[in-house]
Amino acid sequence: MKKDFVLLRIFRFYWEGFRGMTIGKTLWLIILIKLFIMFVVLKLFFFPDFLGKFKTQEEKQDYVSGELIQRAIHP
Numbered sequence: 001m002k003k004d005f006v007l008l009r010i011f012r013f014y015w016e017g018f019r020g021m022t023i024g025k026t027l028w029l030i031i032l033i034k035l036f037i038m039f040v041v042l043k044l045f046f047f048p049d050f051l052g053k054f055k056t057q058e059e060k061q062d063y064v065s066g067e068l069i070q071r072a073i074h075p
Contacts, residue, residue, distance in 0.1 A: 050063075051063065051064075
């Protein structure tokens with residue numbers, strides 16, 4: 001008998017487990033929707049791209065260092 005790779009055995013274990021689920025599939029769908037909302041939708045509204053307006057890496061570095069220094073001086 002040929003020995004399977006550990007990752008392949010782990011994959012098969014989870015694949016068979018998910019195939020046999022009934023209510024678990026619905027719960028995983030809810031989890032995936034919540035993760036989508038947390039990482040995509042909230043990022044758009046609460047984490048704007050401040051560094052997108054700079055073209056070069058040096059401009060981005062200057063902006064970040066200036067902000068850090070400014071916030072250290074005036075907390």
